[in-house]
Amino acid sequence: MQDVQEQYRYLPVKALTYIAEKVGMSESKLYGVATFYGNFSLNAKGKYVMKVCRGTACHVRKSANVLAALYEATDTSERKPTSEDGLFSIEIVSCLGACGLSPVVMVNDTVHAAMTPDKAKELVAQLREEA
Numbered sequence: 213m214q215d216v217q218e219q220y221r222y223l224p225v226k227a228l229t230y231i232a233e234k235v236g237m238s239e240s241k242l243y244g245v246a247t248f249y250g251n252f253s254l255n256a257k258g259k260y261v262m263k264v265c266r267g268t269a270c271h272v273r274k275s276a277n278v279l280a281a282l283y284e285a286t287d288t289s290e291r292k293p294t295s296e297d298g299l300f301s302i303e304i305v306s307c308l309g310a311c312g313l314s315p316v317v318m319v320n321d322t323v324h325a326a327m328t329p330d331k332a333k334e335l336v337a338q339l340r341e342e343a
Contacts, residue, residue: 213228213231213242213245213246213252216231217251217252217253220256221253221256221257221258221259221261222253222254222255222256222257223246223252223253223254225254228242228243228246255294256294256298257294257301258294258295258298258299258300258301259298259299259300259343260299260300260301260319260320260339260343261301261303261319261320262282262286262300262301262302262303262317262318262319263303263304263305263308263317263318263319264278264279264282264302264303264304264305264315264317265305265306265307265308265310265314265315265316265317265318266279266304266305266306267306267307267308267311267314268311269311269312269314269315270308270311270314270315270316272314273314273315274315275314275315275316275327277328277329278315278317278327278328278329278331278332279302279304280329281329281330281332281333282300282302282317282332282336283302284333285332285333285336285337286299286300286302286336288300288301288302290304299339299340299343300336300339305318308323310323310325313325313326314326315327317332317335319335319339
């Protein structure tokens with residue numbers, strides 16, 4: 213399931229059906245695993261998954277403003293977390309374990325420390341150029 217998600221950035225229903233058949237597990241049990249673990253997604257994600265920390269240290273250092281800037285720069289929202297162009301998905305997480313660097317945003321596997329709304333907008337612009 214991890215390999216499939218890495219390739220497609222989510223778990224397509226057809227892939228879950230195929231995996232269940234190959235490992236001899238019912239689709240409902242496999243679906244249960246996919247929905248239990250937060251690292252799996254049944255919804256398509258953008259090329260850049262931006263995790264915004266809302267833990268205590270990040271919250272105190274205004275991560276809400278960073279989140280708002282990212283939503284604006286990517287034309288996403290809490291209700292529509294993936295951009296229309298498929299480049300960005302924004303996720304709110306409770307902790308990224310980088311409190312001393314707060315507020316932080318993780319893009320795929322890279323941590324961006326001491327984020328501000330302006331830095332967040334610059335980051336989005338840079339990622340758009342790289343895409």
